Amino acid sequence: MSEPLEIADHGLIGDLRTCALVGVDGTIDWFCPSRFDAPSVFGAILDEERGGSWKLAPAGGVTRTHQFYYPDTAVLITRFLTADGVAEVHDFMPVPDAADTSHRQRLVRQVRGVRGTVRMRMRLDARPDYARQTCRAERRSEGVLLTGDGARMGLAASADLDVTDGTVGADVELSTGDTAVFILEMLGPDDDVTSAAVGTTDDLLKVTTAFWRRWLAQSTYAGRWREAVHRSAITLKLLTHEPSGAIVAAPTTSLPAPIGGSRNWDYRYVWIRDAGFSTYALLRLGFISEAREFIRWLSERLGQRDCASDGRLGPLRVLYDIDGNLPDEVELPHLRGYRDSAPVRVGNAAAGQLQLDIYGEIIDSVYLFNKHGPGISHDAWQDITAVVNWVAENWDSPDAGMWEVRDDDRPYTTSRLMCWVAIERTIRIARARGLPGDIVSWSKARDDIYDRIMTKSWNADINAFTRVEGGSDLDAGVLLMPMLKFLSPADPRFLSTLDAVERHLVTDSLVFRYEPGTDNLDGDEGTFSICSFWYVEALTRAGRLEDARLALEKMFTYANHVGLYAEQVSATGEQVGNFPQAFTHLALISAATNLDRALAGTDGGTP
CATH class of the missing domain: 2.70.98.10 (Beta-galactosidase; Chain A, domain 5)
Structure with missing residues (x-):
């Protein structure tokens, strides 16, 4: 064979x-x-x-x-x-x-x-x-x-x-x-x-090519990397389920990262995190309709808030199927897996994890839609306030973290960071629109999270923010801090963290999501392409524009022959993991648009 x-x-x-x-x-x-x-x-x-x-x-x-x-x-x-x-x-x-x-x-x-x-x-x-x-x-x-x-x-x-x-x-x-x-x-x-x-x-x-060109003509992007950005936009559109407005993370299941290992997951679902970031990327390019339809889908999930009996898992789940149901994870032993990478899985048990960061990503997308779109409804605001009230009370719970580590709930820095985003963006919406809400208690929770990160997640010995509170290993997710307006990109703590990430997680332009060998899973995973694009944005915001441009151009060389990216790049340069990955393409869009803006001499910040 x-x-x-x-x-x-x-x-x-x-x-x-x-x-x-x-x-x-x-x-x-x-x-x-x-x-x-x-x-x-x-x-x-x-x-x-x-x-x-x-x-x-x-x-x-x-x-x-x-x-x-x-x-x-x-x-x-x-x-x-x-x-x-x-x-x-x-x-x-x-x-x-x-x-x-x-x-x-x-x-x-x-x-x-x-x-x-x-x-x-x-x-x-x-x-x-x-x-x-x-x-x-x-x-x-x-x-x-x-x-x-x-x-x-x-x-x-x-x-x-x-x-x-x-x-x-x-x-x-x-x-x-x-x-x-x-x-x-x-x-x-x-x-x-x-x-x-x-x-x-x-x-x-003829009508199909006309549809795609008519859709792409709505893009407001006219920068240096038009071909790569527009191919990524088309890819995100392809991963959109138009009848419902849902946006899936990838169209495949069980493509391994690394090959031969067991890190084979089903990504054909709506990850709240990925879809929230996708909404941001589409809004950046002017695709209001897709953002509006996803917010509609999200509003239906918010409206069916499903707290566990002990309240531990919170009002939202990490992922849903297109209909808003929770998929069970099962294995298919009759299939060998890609290049004998077993098991083949359908469904995803991450739906039963607590991942606090999802609240920041999704409320940030609502904030951006409220700012750049037609605005959220009264019912949606009621749902948002109920969610953020829960976040304000539960932000300090250990969880599975942004990277969905199984059976190892810990106080992850990125989870705290995104809880801060959830509360801070809700306060912004309330003040901008004059909407009712408990701004006093939200503000206290926001400030408590900020102080917690600055004291418990800062390691003075390595001069960097760490992956978990009181830890010593790094996480590329902290590169998001200036993008999310948590810290100034000129803050000495961020700049020294960027230096530490470069020393320990960056290999050429490629970036590991955390230090290899710290997740108790088999196999040597590759670098995470979304983290590589986050690195480009971090360099951009730190004013290192030539370094950012070189890193971005290098990342383009890792795309496949038609401009698509999987989840990871292996040590030998192969793309591994589910393919193509929405997360990677939306990060490309964000990195390219912000670097374009910075190179043009304008503010490269998040809207």
Whole structure:
């Protein structure tokens, strides 16, 4: 069996409901129909033999491949160069318009002959329910009906289709100017296969590219790194579930960090932290609608506040599924995992952790939306005040921290920092809008947190803020202090902390989230890409603009061939972890926009 592609050897397509990964070899090896957190039908990235895939590539040898996007869109092109000619596969999921209430979910694969003659081979092997089932493939007058537990799909094509033991294949020879089309459509219980879309593929492509370019035209960013920033914006948009407004952390599960270890988590959910930061990034670029829809989704979670009986977990959970439910974590032992990195997990037990930092991230996003958007409602304010009252009473509880360390609740500095943000931003909203609230008690709690951080989390021996109160090891999360307005970037304590982070956590432009080997997990994890972009922002705010610019340019070299980032970069430069990661892309946007502003000689601070 051949070695699976590297994680970074993929592009991403989607329809604002779900996404698919397309490898540089022309294989769709990850796809969950209907929505991000649904069971996969193509999961070969987690088990090449059992997982299921949709292959489309030249039948003979390939001398070289190139993969790239149509400019300013989420339409992906994979170009194959062979000894006999050149062919391209154009992959996309049609998105005709925003808020498409009659949306039909399709994976469209259009093959074009570019030069010479190329024989293309297609093989579709769907394995529903995370490959716990096989598909039945039945011929119909207009294509092939694929059914299995929880899946009903129709494959239509401009070429003849063969059916063998549940798989569907085709061979087609293309000369210059020839095209072939394969469309996989998700069907309802009573729908049958239809080939109507095959003849309108060019129109579907045209309206989809128009949608993406029209959406991106709303961006207010016109800085030095437009291509990288806009690709990150499109990626965040692809991770948005348009019907609900939810923003997922990544479209994949169990892609390991590091390879061969067991740090394999399911990220296809709405992390309050990640989504809050995403809202900030989208607002920075002028995408008010996405921010408004997420705030609406968030308001529904705030409205269903669910404190545990002892109140320990607080009014919000760390993560939710798209519907606002809490996913259970289970393992799938029948799948080998990416390059034998087991276990494969679906669901995420972090939903049962206390992570106090989420309150700062989410209330900060509400504050920014209130400032730059149309403002929050009375009901939303009532929910916010109830949440911040709980934070003011519970901020000093030990928790799992920003990095979700399991079975090791401690007094993390970043948790205290974000509790300070939650209370401070609520006070700002109240004063700016004249809204009712217990500003006196909030102010006391805010000041108590500030004093606690400045005394208990400051280590005079190493001249730095530490990962936990009374500790001696470091955490890249403290780089957020000036961005969050907790400290001035010129404060000697911050500058000496930045120096300490550079000595202990930074390797070239790459940054570890905390000192390796301090989390009791197996394997040597890589550097965290979001921390690398936080480092760029910290350098920017400290006035080290040339250092910041060099670090940012270096980080761009770690993107994959189409500008996407996973969660981490390994010691050998490979991207590892779930892919692509919203957290990384939103941090890129923030770092680039703030450095642009600073280089232009204006204030680079957070709005």
